Amino acid sequence: MDKREIFKESRDELTGLLDKPAFYEWAQELIDDADEGSNYAFIFLDMENFKQFNANYGFEKGDDLLKDIAHILRTVFDSQLVSRFSGDHFVVCSDITQVVPAILEVKKQVKSLQQDINLELKAGVYLYDGEVTNVIRCTDRARIACASIKKKYDIDYKFYDAELGGHLARKQFIIDNLVEALANKYIQIYYQPIVRSLTGEVCGWEALVRWIDPNKGTVYPNEFISVLEEYHLIHKLDCYVMEEVISTFAKMEKAGMREAVPVSINLSRIDFEIIDIASYMNELLDKYQVKKELFHLEITESALTKNPEFIREQISRIRNCGIKVWMDDFGSGYSSLNVLKNYEFDLVKIDMEFLRGFDVNDNGKIILKHAISMLKNLGFHTLAEGVETKEQYDFLRSLGCELIQGYYIGRPVPLEEGCEQMHLAGRDFEKLDERHFYNKLGLIDLLKQNPLRHVTSQKSDALPLAIGIVKNKKWSFLYINDAFQEIIDLHPNAQGSLESVEEMINTYKSGPGPLSMFW
Structure with a gap:
């Protein structure tokens, strides 16, 4: 099967771009055959707020947006390897030298597609220098650079550097040592x-x-x-x-x-x-x-x-x-x-x-x-x-x-x-x-509106409300609202203290019920 046939069978169903396995295969071939001094850039692109776009306009509109973005990428990165990895994640392997102008052009055209949602294109770039020869690791480095500027709305792109390399090393440590960490x-x-x-x-x-x-x-x-x-x-x-x-x-x-x-x-x-x-x-x-x-x-x-x-x-x-x-x-x-x-x-x-x-x-x-x-x-x-x-x-x-x-x-x-x-x-x-x-x-809603608000305190729209329980034959209050506290403040024997009210109720010996005496 020649390359053209492989390409036909290795496209992303929605956008027609290369799928992830095909991208890895073709990009690996490119860097394996690269001459010394060849310039390749791996660019990982992520759409910020795409989930919100889906939530507001539905998945069908979201799919249309992804197809439009794919068309923009094909146009701007003409004759380069362009892939949709998953969701709103796209990856490009390019030999063009003007990477930043291309990213900014894509961002500009994507901006023109947005409706009420602020769509932000983020790009991470790894410049291939021959140090890493595995295309998956090259792509991972571009992904890490992109992830490092997520939610940073004043930064459009980030090049992979030594600091981010430390992050990659920590990431590899986590993957390699998980089983041992759980076992021990x-x-x-x-x-x-x-x-x-x-x-x-x-x-x-x-x-x-x-x-x-x-x-x-x-x-x-x-x-x-x-x-x-x-x-x-x-x-x-x-x-x-x-x-x-x-x-x-x-x-x-x-x-x-x-x-x-x-x-x-x-x-x-x-x-x-x-x-x-x-x-x-x-x-x-x-x-x-x-x-x-x-x-x-x-x-x-x-x-x-x-x-x-x-x-x-x-x-x-x-x-x-x-x-x-x-x-x-x-x-x-x-x-x-x-x-x-x-x-x-x-x-x-x-x-x-x-x-x-x-x-x-x-x-x-x-x-x-x-x-x-x-x-x-x-x-x-x-x-x-x-x-x-x-x-x-x-x-x-x-x-x-x-x-x-x-x-x-x-x-x-x-x-x-x-x-x-x-x-x-x-x-x-x-x-x-x-x-x-x-x-x-x-589950009781203590904040429900009170239909008798005209007869309540001037300071609150709520009726006096308290939650009291009897435990070991003694009353105690779990909750009182502001209106109830106002009544305590006005009661001649309560001295503004909830503890005094509890003591009055618990020491009351005769007459009407223990709570009615308080009123």
Whole structure:
């Protein structure tokens, strides 16, 4: 079969460009036959905000955009090797000397295609110098250069250099050493506490990972998670984490340790493509004979953008097995409201970005207030992550946000250390029977509009509201709103103190009911 026939059979179906295998084959042949002094450039191109374009205009329009971009690349890089690798990623192998003008021309023409979405073309360039003779590694270097300027809107292109070379070396270390790290438990599970805002008690943990190599030291998740996802190795890590966590908490539960509160485990979209999560979890739970309600699975919002129907089906299967599924990073993407409409989750974790600039203006506070109210009315439990100050904690508690996580509560540490820190901080661990009660209580929307607003305090549109419980034959208040506090301030015997109110109620001996006497 001659080259022309091979080319016909090796095109990307959508754009007609070379597919990845054909590009590798042809580009390898080019550099193998290159004379000394030949100039080749590998250019990796990525469309920033393409997912948002798809979300706004649909996949059909997105496909049309990709075909238009392919036409632009064919025109600008005439007679060069041009390929579509996947999604909105394109790669060019060119012998032209004016690489930058060509990139800027492509960027200019792509800009003319955009509608209301700000499409940004990013390009990474690796200039072939004979040092690396493997075309895949040449392309990887261009990809790394491109990735280094992602979200940097003032930079259009980046040439691969020695600094980025160090990044490539770290990437190769991760790929080459993952199996050994798992076998020798160099990858350790750290736990970050989650507390219930009404009680301040620890009601859960999030399992996180740290790679502590005996020679290289600590490798943080932001360094290795994306690499493992890129090379479809992330399922090895996540399966390891699931088994480590389940085996650890099975021992704790059997020993009757009160610290055995539920644990959430993070999943990647890639996991669903490679393994059957529901079946794997069930196998582990059967193996270690532990309750399902001790474990929750977290899925990031961004994981739902590709193959949504398949992911929706997998989430449903997991929940039907009795395992709760949480949505992580709500508010960090472009289609959060559609996600809430189309998927079934047990809890939504509110992205920490809403807390940025908390002390500067009220915009984040307004968004949080309405987001929490909306989530509760949709039947989702709520958790705010990234809480760093008491002011943030108190504000979220006043909104009725159920669960709180962040450095204000505790940092991710080994489990034993985390338990000790919580004990030293005076935090109790929530009991199972209490958990069911508080979960039901947590779905109450404390921010609903009051139809009797004309009879309430001038300072607030809400009726006086309090949540009180009876425990060991004593009343205590878990929550009061501002309007209720105003009444306490006016009561002659309360002295503005909630503790005084609790004491009056608990020491009242006769007459009408204990609460009616307060009014």
